Amino acid sequence: MSDKLQKKKFELATKKLEQWQDREEWFFNREHTEVYEDYYEGRYKRAEIWQKKVLAKLIQKDERVETLLEYGCGTTRFTRWWQEIGIEATGADISPFMLGEGNKHFDGDLVWADSHHMPFKDNTFDALAFIATFAYYDDPIKVIREAVRVGKYGMIFGIMNRNSTKVMRRRVQEVFGANPYYETANFYTPNKLIDTIHEALEGRLYEIEWTATGLPKWFPVQRWGLPIGDFFGLHVKLTDVEENR
Structure with missing residues (x-):
């Protein structure tokens, strides 16, 4: 292989690492991944x-x-919490920088993998979780189908509501270059996510339940x-599964 060709292959591999789905993503930037935990400990x-x-409810x-596999586990903020409520959790993420941070906090298994091509056998886990990550997937239909194959x-x-004041505010911040986190995100309303699930799971039997939160502190209810x-x-419970335990 010529030096020129080797150089080209290296450049393409580097670009893929920095630009998952041909987009610049904040979670491939150490400037953001190294301080991700701080957001949850603060405001x-x-x-x-x-x-x-x-x-949990x-x-x-x-x-x-x-057992549960969390895709887009990031720094394992929620991955290690599943353990606290009695569910054995494994984390997976496309960002090696996020996984590097997660490894500092989580003693369980972590996998570097793309959610569109989950490297697991059928029914490896009881369930799949997507917390604060599903909005970033290029092909959500494919991801859902992979999820029910593995889970x-x-x-x-767990996802930000598209029709919320917080999302609107951050979209305005993006215009002024103040918030890089949601530039490539495609947020959902409950109805939009349910429609996507229906398309992906056509022919399957399942139940869906969802609950909203993130309401103002002064509001009389919080969910x-x-x-x-x-x-x-939002929880999708498959009801056409044969029990063999």
Whole structure:
């Protein structure tokens, strides 16, 4: 192989690492990944508490779920929390920088992999989780189909609500170059995510339940079944699965 060709292959490989899906992504930048944990320890701490309450209530309704794979696990902020509520968790992410940070905090298994091509056998886990990551996928239909192939009993999503003041504010910040995190994100409303799931799981039998949170501190309730709030959790429970345990 000529030196010129080797150089070209190296340049292409480097570009792929920095520009997953041909886009510049913040999670391939150490400037952002090394301080990711700080956000949850600071101004987003209250939001995290309520997000976890919503997710726990949804996933624990399916008593079949004992193991879980979280894709886009990042620094394992939620991955290690699944363990706290009694679910054995594994983390996966496309960003080696995120996984490097996650390895500092999490003693479980971590996998470097693309969610569009999950390197696991069918039914390896009881469920799949996508927390604060599903908005970044180029082909969400393919990702969902991979998720139900690998996760026997279903999926759980935690995602920013597209129709929220927080998302609108950050879109304005992007215009002024102040917020790189959501530039390539495609956020969902509950109905939009449900429509995407219906398309991906045509022919399957399942139940869907979701709850919104991320409401103002002064609001009389902090979680409800209306599509209002900065964040919602959504659980897909597959009901056409044969039990063989």
